[in-house]
Amino acid sequence: xxxxxxxxxxxxxxxxxxxxxxxxxxxxxxxxxxxxxxxxxxxxxxxxxxxxxxxxxxxxxxxxxxxxxxxxxxxxxxxxxxxxxxxxxxxxxxxxxxxxxxxxxxxxxxxxxxxxxxxxxxxxxxxxxxxxxxxxxxxxxxxxxxxxxxxxxxxxxxxxxxxxxxxxxxxxxxxxxxxxxxxxxxxxxxxxxxxxxxxxxxxxxx
Amino acid sequence: xxxxxxxxxxxxxxxxxxxxxxxxxxxxxxxxxxxxxxxxxxxxxxxxxxxxxxxxxxxxxxxxxxxxxxxxxxxxxxxxxxxxxxxxxxxxxxxxxxxxxxxxxxxxxxxxxxxxxxxxxxxxxxxxxxxxxxxxxxxxxxxxxxxxxxxxxxxxxxxxxxx
Numbered sequence: 001x002x003x004x005x006x007x008x009x010x011x012x013x014x015x016x017x018x019x020x021x022x023x024x025x026x027x028x029x030x031x032x033x034x035x036x037x038x039x040x041x042x043x044x045x046x047x048x049x050x051x052x053x054x055x056x057x058x059x060x061x062x063x064x065x066x067x068x069x070x071x072x073x074x075x076x077x078x079x080x081x082x083x084x085x086x087x088x089x090x091x092x093x094x095x096x097x098x099x100x101x102x103x104x105x106x107x108x109x110x111x112x113x114x115x116x117x118x119x120x121x122x123x124x125x126x127x128x129x130x131x132x133x134x135x136x137x138x139x140x141x142x143x144x145x146x147x148x149x150x151x152x153x154x155x156x157x158x159x160x161x162x163x164x165x166x167x168x169x170x171x172x173x174x175x176x177x178x179x180x181x182x183x184x185x186x187x188x189x190x191x192x193x194x195x196x197x198x199x200x201x202x203x204x205x206x
Numbered sequence: 207x208x209x210x211x212x213x214x215x216x217x218x219x220x221x222x223x224x225x226x227x228x229x230x231x232x233x234x235x236x237x238x239x240x241x242x243x244x245x246x247x248x249x250x251x252x253x254x255x256x257x258x259x260x261x262x263x264x265x266x267x268x269x270x271x272x273x274x275x276x277x278x279x280x281x282x283x284x285x286x287x288x289x290x291x292x293x294x295x296x297x298x299x300x301x302x303x304x305x306x307x308x309x310x311x312x313x314x315x316x317x318x319x320x321x322x323x324x325x326x327x328x329x330x331x332x333x334x335x336x337x338x339x340x341x342x343x344x345x346x347x348x349x350x351x352x353x354x355x356x357x358x359x360x361x362x363x364x365x366x367x368x369x
Binding site for chain 2: 006007009010011013014015017018019020023024025027028029030031032034
């Protein structure tokens with residue numbers, strides 16, 4: 001292909017035009033931020049779907065085990081495996097088979113644009129480490145944008161604390177919620193206020 | 207999966223060049239690209255060349271319609287131009303004595319002629335793919351390409367007329 005052939009000339013005509021670097025950089029940064037936030041917004045949807053799928057599998061396993069082996073131990077490996085699975089499931093559920101979601105929920109509210117959030121993140125992680133094995137559910141409410149807020153509403157609704165979304169919860173706060181009573185036991189927005197929340201948590205766990 | 211910023215910068219450059227092929231000048235191409243880019247931001251993507259080119263093309267057509275500057279040309283059948291862009295399509299024009307005249311003619315081509323040249327020469331799109339993008343029959347794309355090549359061939363011979 002010669003230097004002066006048509007394709008080369010046409011290509012050179014177009015490629016000698018280029019978008020000024022600062023403008024290209026600004027546009028791509030905007031797109032990258034949107035792409036990232038849509039990916040993050042999609043994640044909870046997948047998590048919710050995976051959760052529902054897991055719940056269906058557990059219920060199916062539970063029902064199958066009951067049908068194959070109603071009261072006494074049934075013969076055969078399938079029935080044994082099912083019964084064993086049922087025992088595990090029962091240990092994670094209440095007497096009537098309902099899920100034992102803890103009464104207490106520690107809700108951390110965050111947003112990408114929140115300047116306070118990075119200060120509260122290590123405090124929340126420490127709380128989770130200290131109380132992770134106790135009967136407390138730790139959840140994060142993401143308030144970055146409308147999509148994240150919608151997912152937060154779905155999550156709150158699933159936990160039966162949708163009323164919490166209607167309250168004015170500042171981002172970068174940690175809230176201790178009693179699901180059964182429908183009240184916020186403690187709410188802190190500064191790392192040095194954590195003693196107050198931990199006190200309320202210890203009291204509620206007694 | 208989130209795209210790397212470098213990938214998106216490359217996409218912006220490709221979009222800009224396609225916009226240049228339509229508008230024929232850089233300033234309007236920048237505005238056209240920015241409008242299209244924001245439309246994609248609003249729609250949350252998808253961030254791929256096909257979607258960006260289509261958005262740019264639609265915005266360009268809308269803009270021309272608003273300004274009532276759209277020149278309509280009857281679509282031509284491509285009875286004499288074969289089924290696909292021939293391998294020797296690009297080598298059939300001798301530009302040895304063009305002396306810069308080709309570049310001048312490029313800027314005087316019709317927007318759609320420049321657009322098909324850009325997509326075929328730079329993006330290596332097939333006539334079918336160009337037709338899908340610009341919403342024209344493949345035959346029209348081929349005839350447009352041949353017409354553009356004919357104008358460039360005449361320019362190379364020293365006849366700069368684009369009519």
